[in-house]
Amino acid sequence: MNKNKVSKKNTYIIGVFTLVSIISCVIFRISLFYGFFSSIVLSLSILLKGGFTIEQLLYMIKNSLVECKDLFILILLIGATVPIWFSAGVIPTMMYYGFVYMQGVNLLFMVFIFTSIVSVFMGSAFAVISTVGIAILGVGKVFGIPDYILLGAIVSGAFLADKISPISGLMNLTLITTKTSYRNALSSMSRTLLPGYFFSGAVYFYLGKGYNLVLNSSDLVIMELVLKKSFYISPALLLLPVCMFILCFLGIKIIRAISLVLISGVVIAVTTQKVSLTNIFWSILAGYKGNTELEELNSILLCGGITSIVEILLIIIGAITLSSLFRGTGLIAPLVDRIIARVKSKREMVFKTSIISSILTLICDQSVGVILPGELLKNKYRELGIDNATLARTISDTGIIIAPLIPWNVNSLFILMLTGVSATTYAPYAVLCYALPLITVLSGCIEGLRKLPNSQ
Template sequence: MRKADQHHEDNSKQLEFSFFWAIVPLVVMIGIMLYTVVELKQGPHIPLIVGTVTAALVAIKTGFSWKEVEEMMYKGIRLALPAVVIIILVGLIIGSWMGGGIVATMIFYGLKLLSPTYFLVAICLICSIVSLAIGSSWSTMGTIGVAGMGIGMAMGISPGMVAGAVISGAYFGDKLSPLSDTTNLASGLTDTDLFDHIKHMLWTTIPALIIALGIYAFLGSNVSGAIDAEQIAQTASVMQESFLISPWLLLVPIIVIGMVALKVPAVPALVIGAVLGFLSQVYIQGDDATAALTALQEGYAIETGNALVDALFNGGGLDSMMYTVSMTIVAMTFGGILEYSGMLKAIMNQLLKLIRSTGSLIASTIGAAFLTNASCAEQYISIVVPSRMFAGTYRKMGLASKNLSRALEDGGTLTSVFIPWNTCGVFIFGTLGVGVLEYGPYALLNLLCPVISIIYAYTGLTIAKIEGGGRGEGGMKEPAKTKSELQHV
């Protein structure tokens, strides 16, 4: 057994928390989070820090020393380090792919798919492609989504329908892209291989997308009108003037996807993607090395005079990921104290009373992630907190960690759009100009994925067991030791 695991186990045995004191830091954090984010329109960092201080005080009151509490925070941060490395690489990829004209090429050819009858299907697919390429639902909605809203409403399509199709497409890519911060966060915090996590999510995401596209095709079959061809032509023209658009540039995302299929580890695959983007900017777009390095560090910047093109191609870079990195670190100091002090164990003892089967476990995970979205108003926290609360139970029930990581995304990443005061709901209203009650029924992928996930949980379909595990106490299945763990035995 590893020393960290032994220390955690020893602490849990030495100090028992009552449910009341265990829940105090969560109640304080959630209360301040609601006031800070909803009322004051500020970020989630300070409420998490206040929650961390409260958790530290409760731990010290119960009998831990400050040195022990400090070590708990460091352990929590160490759990997130793999995700932090990936998030940093994501920033490099986005900046280099924008500067290299790779994103522009994908969008240019994607715009050709627009047609009046199948507009909802087309805009959903385009947003899927763009968000899959850049790994960001917000960037997709703030660029392609804004243009799609104007075009769709000009056709006479309900704004709620258009926004729903945009959101479904944006979150399809956000959920499955190896560049997505939430995807890397869910896989990193559950100790799941990134590409195993993505492949396991295909079982819920692909059926949800197919059903959504079928409904969008039905809704769009009665649409009449014409696309604003002049606006599309002008945008495409500016893109051609600003970038060298070439189908050859599509080889870059194809290579990265190919490496995913060949099970290349995430870090080397993303590094190669960033290098290819850098080379594309220098040797295909004709920028100098200084500009390409600036795109990697600060993000790509361009001024064309076209608001849509400027908004679409300004961003990325290492600096753009520091908010996510800092939020992850702060959240994990909070989670580290809750976990290693035994507070989460006390809370889990209450929650475990509701869990009787794999179905109820996964349904509880999805429900906990949704409630965290509602109470904490931040989708990242809806992944961080439940991931630490449920990880041990999945192991004890002999369930592979990718079941947990998928449930976190189905219940956390996707349901964030249905909470009006969640940062995602606020962003969508401010960007697309449509409220939750209007677009909610049409954000079909976001609605269907949690439902499909729960159906799988109760039927046993696609539920992965831990391979090579024995039986632990109470007949529970013990997880098989990894190679690194065996080396420390």
Template sequence: MEDTPRKLPSPWLSAIPLMVLIILLYFTISLFGSDSLGGASQIVLLIAAAICACLAIAFCGVKWKEIEKAISRNILGVSIAILILLLIGALAGSWMISGVVPTLIYYGMKILHPNFFLVSSCVICAIVSIMTGSSWTTIATIGIALMGIGEAQGFSAGWTAGAIISGAYFGDKMSPLSDTTVLASTVSDVPLFTHIRYMLYTTIPTLLITLVIFTIAGFSHTGSDTNQVMEFSSILSERFNISLWLMIVPVVTGILIARKAPPLVTLFLSALLAALLALFFQPHLLQEIAGTEGENIHMGFKGMLMSLYGSTQIEMGHETLNRLVSTRGMGGMLDTIWLILSAMCFGGAMTASGMLESLTNELKRFVKGRTSLVTSTVGSGLLLNICTADQYISIILTGNMFKDMYHKMGFESRLLSRTTEDAVTVTSALIPWNTCGMTQATVLGVSTFTYLPYCFFNLISPVMSILVAAIGYKIKRIHEKD
């Protein structure tokens, strides 16, 4: 005998775990600030997941095994992302200690004029992200170097991180190599390049507005200190062996990406190559990290391994540079991984209980026409990003939930795929407990709430999607000709 379909919980009941999460996170962040990611936020997510599970079992007839399975599926879905995070930690450590990032900072300070730094950072990250198809890789490599240049030129961490993330997520969104771009088009049954071309109508205006804002901000910047730039350059060249030969690492990384090597392979080989070059170019620093004096190949090897897995601190004789060149390695990613696992528990409980579906169904009720349809899709995407804490899950669920509705209302599937990217892909970096928000905050060393107001591309994208829908520009019914 087949089980009868379970009735979805009411929207009011479904909203309880989400409201508990938001309220507790508000107090947690108020109390702990940026340290909230060290454990407090994880506990809050687990409490919200527990409340959701209790309500589901008590009022919805959900069995604990169903919740366990949903959590397991969620964790399995982010397992590769967790490995990528660990390798990003190793890459950040090896690129710094080997001198790759200091070399990029050294020459970048000489090339990038302060007035054009923010807009240049945005454009550079956009180009690199288009080529790599990965915002994560872009931010973990060139993004870290740009943070150092911005620090030297007197820009606040929020502005610099906002420019980096804006550019990186533009490229991630528009690149045919991006997994989120491929996923959004696949879920909506839209050919990849049709999807990319259609995104131009909302993405290009958003990027242009973003670049104008960063250009104005750059010309309004008055904190640049030439003496500080010169001082930074001098100290970096004294402590590190600055060499263009170190650019072999980003070049090889670019070649691997161009040849579409898997991200895990690319990150591993890039980190390993940088670590090996550290033995030749920065042996004195490896000895310092290992805690010994004098040349010793064994201690150099020890220092190299420590730079890959652990926290390192090189004394630069300048507080800002001390903070800039410090690394946390793979171990520094463990708080983020713990947060991801906790977020997956909450997302699994919300999914298995049917509470997530109940909340998104409420948004569907407001659909009356083209604009409200796109607005509901954007709202659902944002809600899913908040609840599931993972952009991949959010893309899949958004596409599946609205696919039939777009078809019934006579709108092309490419409108759904574009709106999904506008709502989900770019906003994932703005949510502190989302995998993307956690990763970017950890890699750049800037809390999500600090850089959020300056991620203009990410903030404007969902608004632009709704605005273009309201205007109706290039939005065609099924079987209509362009």
């Protein structure tokens, strides 16, 4: 297939129009689907005039959508799992014990530490947010912490999975693309991760002090009694998320792990909570709504079902389609080559790698933000005498970690589907996700300055 048939002018037109249309949707609160759809139409018309055939373009789109079939299945499974976890009493049980044991602690700080540890073992930010993250948000509402602040801490901890977990798909994609061992990559990543992690922890500890409140004892007792009256509450129900944790840690694919947990959740809902299969099926489709005698509790026991994620799926399909056109037609590679053509120092290389990886994640997705810089920059890194572990670290600290901050990215759309909170509100509090890019650029500059005399 011939590539690079589109002029530089038309390449910039496509890029600028895409960014403007997407940002306009965010500003005017219009569905992102319309932004992606208009960009796809413009891109197809320009690419067809540039010499590509409709068959070639449709083939690119079809291949990308087929490659992402696991993502679509995962979204549907999680859309079904969360209502079932409510019906089975798993999340109410987490909330019950949260009310009992989380009083008087710095909840925001503890949430960041806890989710970051869990994420490394589960290997999936999606899995962390859709399980313990949902329960934590329920507890946080009762303790008066705004959901967007608490979600920022959850996102910061959860997305460590994509960055450093040995069972993360993105982590392994980074290692394979940059031809780096896990040990070397982790050693290099620790130079930026440790200061970024401690800085983020300090911020959450400071912010958390403002919400370190103890509930009125009578209100707390009422909530606990209503939960126990409305659900069968037992520590045994917590084995469901524990099993999912163990399955992910053992390397079981996330789709298979969630499917097993989903089936188990249905069985538990029927046997322990006495919920009919009809009600379970309806909650999967339309979402779960609490039906306790306490309205304050019912406002927390809420989640959407599969019908609530249809728009999100359409947006994700639009994002993947546009990304496949950018990648398949070779629109991106020449831009990357021009950016790095005159780079002569390590600090400049690290900085431009950060820019390239971030932009690719911004306009495409994380996988493109990993694969293209990894493949296109390896020779330049070798030419400058920079080890591949630095390339892996830079990609991980930028293209991977910033994804949940981008409102139209698949990750932030997934979070919106689960929580109803948009990236524009929680992003300022996802401290680690923007602390790491800043630290890695500064680190590259410092290392470059240290080596500068030797290179002259």
